[in-house]
Every structure is written in C-alpha cells, then in structure tokens.
Amino acid sequence: xAEQTDRVLKNLAAVLEQAGSSxxxxxxxxxxxxxMADFPAMNDVYxxxxxxxxxxxxxxxxxxxxxxARVEIDAVALRRR
Numbered sequence: 001x002a003e004q005t006d007r008v009l010k011n012l013a014a015v016l017e018q019a020g021s022s023x024x025x026x027x028x029x030x031x032x033x034x035x036m037a038d039f040p041a042m043n044d045v046y047x048x049x050x051x052x053x054x055x056x057x058x059x060x061x062x063x064x065x066x067x068x069a070r071v072e073i074d075a076v077a078l079r080r081r
Contacts, residue, residue, distance in 0.1 A: 001041040
C-alpha cells in the first residue's frame with residue numbers, strides 16, 4: 001500500500017506541475033481504497049507528501065479499482081498565480 005500510494009501521489013504531483021499547480025494548491029482529494037484496512041499505511045504516505053498542507057479529504061471504500069490497484073486519488077487544485 002505504501003508503495004502504491006507513493007507512486008499515485010508522485011504521479012499526481014507531476015500532473016499538477018504540468019497544469020501549473022502543485023500538491024500545495026490542492027483544495028480537495030477523494031481517496032478510493034480497495035480495502036479500508038489499508039487506510040493507516042495510505043495515510044502515513046499521504047501525510048508525508050502533503051506535509052502541513054491539509055486539503056479537505058474524503059476516503060471511500062470501493063469494490064475494485066482499474067488494473068487491480070489498491071488506491072486511487074482524485075484531486076481538485078488551484079492554479080498558481
């Protein structure tokens with residue numbers, strides 16, 4: 001779980017950078033977990049990536065995710081000015 005969460009957040013950071021934003025400009029995330037027992041491991045990695053920045057977050061248990069992933073994260077962010 002930690003490795004997948006780290007990869008998801010690194011990918012998200014790269015996409016945000018290309019769009020003129022960053023993780024520090026995220027205002028809301030939705031985390032989809034295939035198993036809620038993975039929440040603590042996901043949360044540790046999530047906290048490292050976001051640091052003191054605390055966007056609003058929802059976490060949802062889902063039956064399955066594409067490509068047998070265990071975590072997916074959707075984000076809404078502002079553009080840097």
